[in-house]
Amino acid sequence: MITGEIKNKVDHIWTTLWTEGLTNPLSAIEQLTYLLFIKGLDEMETTKEQEAEFLGLEHESIFPKDKQYLRWHQFKQLGSPEEMYRVVSQEVFPFIKGLQGKEESAFSTYMKDAMFQIQKPSTLAKVVDSLDNIPMSDRDTQGDLYEYLLSKLSTSGTNGQFRTPRHIINMMVELMKPTPEDKIIDPAMGSAGFLVEASEYLRNKHSDLFLVQGLKDHFHNNMFFGNDMDITMLRIGAMNMMLHGVDNPNISYRDSLSEENKDKELYTLILANPPFKGSLDYEAVSNDLLTVTKTKKTELLFLSLFLRILKPGGRAAIIVPDGVLFGSSNAHKAIRKEIIDNNKLEAIISMPSGVFKPYAGVSTAIMIFTKTGAGGTDNVWFYDMQADGYSLDDKRIEIKDNDIPDIIERFENLEAEKERKRTEQSFFVPVSEILENDYDLSINKYKEIVYERVTYEEPTVILAKIKQLEDDIQKGINNLEEILK
Incomplete structure (x- = not known):
């Protein structure tokens, strides 16, 4: 989440692009992302050079010796806007499109059709000057900027196309604790925030994986998978993953719910916030998903998909709208029954409705389960999140109240949760009671409220x-x- 001075800088850049001809909001987002990627590449390269010098090692630069002038800190100092424009449009932009050099790589696939659309040298000079003061060392800055820029679109949120806040992504990754052997997918990846955070977690918690050639190759080539139907998002996601050190993520232009998606029992971990505003025609949906729950609702179809693509023993942490937890239709009940009876439902974390503001005010929850194919649900852990560290209005100002550290701590020590009462913030509910309540998973069904006599x-x-x-x-x-x- 960006605030204060950075927010003002982005507003100024947005106004500059708008008034000088780039009136398509999504195009503006895409052009800004390219420039941020160019800036981030230079900063990443500078960091690697400094580390190599400190350790006395050779460093092989992604910028050839005769192409150092393509780096951000070099071309930003060119004498005239016209010269900068020539270098960026005719040399820097083609250079980043050709990175990796593999025709089949995700990056080269989705960058080959990218177009540099800033038309005026003066506009480029203004934008470069403004972006120059935005720090890129913080993780996933591109995603944060995209999240803020998307709020300016009149359609923001209507297609489910808003980014999950990074602190919520971080919490979900911390809860699931990815391992170096995992095969991770987000079938509705957007800007690849979940995949990026999972890669950062592994770098921080399992840095020794890079000392084992097999695990290192797995990390770069066979660990991270993502699908999306928006080419712009695929480009942003590919750039995001590359900036975070994943050489060859498996990112695909694919409708995850269609017959085109043949994936079955391939992945060990799903982290996702699938779109839950909309419905599809039955003809557009893979038939085997409809056998689990006959519905047109995307949020239910994605749950059916998750069960299909997970390997036995695979885990999922996904965000669902509250309606999934208590909806009374046959389709709602069928998917809950499938997860509870035939797999192992572990936790429901109810989140306050303001978590996704200003894009949407819908109440959501995080559902955590393991695919077993043979049942196993015994006691389901419920947590009633009241605060996530930000105000729950459209402004989302940082505040002191934050349940996230408590959620992580309690989930890591579920044995101590068994004695908690229903009046507390978290508690267990036996599966027998859930079955008695027609598979209802809403926390209010089980939480006891103590009323004080006044x-x-x-x-x-x-x-x-x-x-x-x-x-x-x-x-x-x-x-x-x-x-x-």
Whole structure:
């Protein structure tokens, strides 16, 4: 989430692009992402050079020796806007499109049709100057900027096309604890925030994986998978993954719910916030998904997909709208029954409705389950999240109240949760009780609220106090009149 000075800079850049001809909002987002990628490449390269120098090692630069002028810190100092424009449009942009050099790589596939659409040298100079002061060292800055820019679109959120806040992604990754052997997918990847955060977690918690050639190759080539139907998002996701050190993520232009997607029992971990605004025609949906739950609702179809593509023993942490938890239609009940009866539902974390503001005010929850194909649900852990560290209005200002550290701590020590009462913020519910309640998974169905008895004064006493107040007011008015005479 970006605020303050950076937010003002982005607003200024947005206005510059808009007033000088780039009036398509999504095109503006894409052009800004290219420039941020170019800037991030240079900063990443500078960091690697400094590390190599400190360790006394040779460093093989992605910028050839005779092409150092293509780096951000070099071309930004060119004498005229016209010269900068020539270098960026005719040399830097083609250079980034050709990175990796493999025709079959995700990056080269989705970058080959990319177009540099800033038309005026003066516009480019203004944007470069403004972006130059935005720090790129923080993780997933491109995603944060995209999240903010998307809020400017009149269609923001209507297609489910808003980014999951990074602190929520981070919490879900911390809960699932990816391992170096995992095969991770987000079938509705957007800007690849979940995949990026999973890669960062592995770098921080399992850095030794890069010392084992097999695990290192797996990390770069066979660990991360993502699908999306938006070419712009695929480009942003590919750039995001590359900036975070994943050489060859498996990113595909694919409708995950269609017959085109043949994936079955391939992945060990799903991290996702699939779109849940919309419905599809039955003809557009893979038949085997409809056998689990006959519905047109995307949020239910994605749950059916997750069960199909997970390997036995595979885990999923996914965001669902609250309606999935208590919806009374046959389709809603069927998917809940499938997860509870035939797999192992582990946790439901209810999130406040403001988490996705300003894009959407819908209440959501995180569902965590393991695919077993043979049942295993015994006690389901519920947590009632009240705060995520930000105000729950459209402004989303940072605040002190934050349940996320508590959620992670409690989930890591579920044994200690068994004695908690239903009046507390988290508790267990036995599967037998869930079945008795027609597979209802809404936390309010099981949470007990303690009402404190409030004793009020007798009406005659309250009335006497009101009369006394009126007398005091009248005396005050009389005294004021006397003074003014």
